[in-house]
Amino acid sequence: MHLGLMTPEWFEDEPGGGIGTYCRVTAAAVAALGHRVTVFAATARDGRAADAGVRPVVCDPADAFGCAQAFRDAWLDLPAADRPDVIEAADYCGVAALVAESPGAPPVTTRLHLPLELLIRRNGGGRIYRDDQRRMDLERRQVRHSAQLTSPSRWLAREAVALWDLPEPPVVIPNPVAADWLVPAPAARRDGPPRLLYFGRMEHRKGVLTLAEAVARHFAAPAELTFAGGDTRWQGRSVTDLVRDRLQDRPAGVDCRFLPAQPPAAMRAEIDRCDLVVLPSRYENFPYTCLEAMARGKPVLATAGSGFDDIVRPGRTGWLVPPDDPDALADALAACLADPERLALAGREARRDVARLVAGQVVPTLVARYRMVVKEPVG
Template identity: 35%
Template sequence: MTPFPGPFPFDGGTFGAAPVATGALSVALVSEHASPLAALGGVDAGGQNVHVAALAGALADRGHRVTVYTRRDARDLPEETSLRAGVRVHHVPAGPPERIPKDELLPHMDEFGRYLTRAWRDRPPDVVHSHFWMSGLAALRATRGLGLPLLHTYHALGTVKRRHQRLADPSPPQRVALETEVGLGCERIIATCRDEVAELGRMGIPASKVGVVPCGVDTELFTPRGPVAARGAHHHQLLQLGRLVPRKGAAVSVAALAQLPETELVVVGGPPVELLGHDPEVRRLRALARRTGVADRVRFTGGVPSADVPSLLRAADVVVCPGDYEPFGIVPLEAMACGRPVVASAVGGQLDTVADPATGRLVPPRDPQALARAVAELLADPVTREASGAAGRRRTLRRFGWDRVAAATEAAYCDVLDALPVVTRVGAV
């Protein structure tokens, strides 16, 4: 059996993704706020939704039966529906059946956990993998009582969020303590980058419980070949993609644009285009663009269907990812898979995904001048841009395809199952 990989060797070879000899497992993925069925681009709908949907599908491709448990947030949702062959989505009745900001969901997690206990008592999964800290709480309540193995992926840590947002952090005050409880209570933590391993160590979670498996990218959807979105009249085009929240750093991109003549910035994400004028972050960014004299060179598309994202990425000369912090950051992978160079802030998972200078540039966060200098260097050199894009494509194929990510995740499941005492073991490998 392939052993569960420890910290991912980003700078030497590929991680352990060889096939694992295993029978089909029944896998429960718990993702309380991030449904794999959700439309992307909203405040609480982003990379975790993509990750859970893609991981579920890739595990199903390896022969496993996967059920994703997510909160029922609309009255018309069925109890269970099919996402694709081998993957079911189960809507858990926890709290009112309406959209609630994720930072207000904590009071409903006990109900979520009780529901999981009832659902799994008669038909237990072989392994449970929770995503985000509140999912971990609900899953921990259920797995403790039933003797089921639990693995956990945080996707974001409260310690990091609090450090960067301080008083603006809307998380419940007990978040860090509860995240620590999840980390100590589960059998294994699957971190997504090396920076997270260090953060977990500072929380008192032993390194022996942590392995690194990165997020992935669909290298067949995100590819250099295919339609290219229409461009504006300006000579160069930058693209920023993701949720429209201040920490994603779109204000840094707008400020940098003042030093990049004949360049347009396309900002993709947020509410539908017809509602952009009511969005507070869009209003803030438009005001900044007017003050810096670049309002005619900033274009907001609003949220777009995921199928349209590759063509938008292909149209860009450079993709910018200047977030204040980034627990992992899927956008750099999507851009690299499309053969686009990336300029990203040197934070979190972007330290692992973007290879500077091979696939782009890493710059300090919250620094428009540094962002502008790095972008200008690439815009001035089309040969380097092309070489960086090609290197990024090779890097995603070699390291970040979902088949490799699923294989490494499967290896983690098998490692945990192998370590269970026979008398309490649920699954068999």
């Protein structure tokens, strides 16, 4: 089978997140199964050299329709014999909408990550992009013309049914974990205060303001708290600045560090040096931050009611608290840090448990679903 991946994120040296990580892990696993993979990857950099199997799609990220046109043109530029048998495209901003509507296109399947329309609704209707409506229209068009929808989490599958009035729910197949992420959990540290780590975008949706409030107003134990991630804006201000403001009145024993987005090796080092990863998002799909932390033997304190429910086993591999609740978050932090041995045990269990999501086990299920929609028999 020849699989085409159409993704708005791929290159690690350009802004991105979980979509790019998912596509890189999935592409490698599909190729390891003996299938051909062509990646159509958005980039803002003209003249970027292409790696084997990767076609850079140069487009302006501020112009969603222009991006969709660029993806369609990149597909049309391929000789007919080299075009994929089936395409998987991210839902976000409908990059494959025009491909899916084109005569002679292969089956397009949509992988749900986080639809923009859902993001806007959950954020209270505030505008995110200059062309929000165009992006949401493209997402709907791509979904309408998709041969199949898959979702990493049960939560997002339910949300998609309600959002688009789907006749049946998307097939739930979790995001895969790269096998080389799995490392033994280090022994529990005995020196210094416990180290807490939040990593990901500094974004309102990620609950970083709730974490800052929990630490500043409701948390009394000594600790080192690190925020690592690129900044965004909320209500006209830098989210990082808002977090700093809320932490000004924190207890004297709590030290805070702020790091920009880190390259993969540096981020792995930050995960390894911490005792507990805190991911207080207001909602999530199936976040790679959680998977990467668990794979490196770290327990996760996260929020209930969305995709974390499919990953974290409360009391065994981590803990879940209600979102937007600084009191509950502070209480959970205090309880976790009061028992270092319990933290270490949960970290070891987290690593064992997340191994069920290793790419070699998850991706064959995805490939089998795609083979079902290919128009011609695939050898």
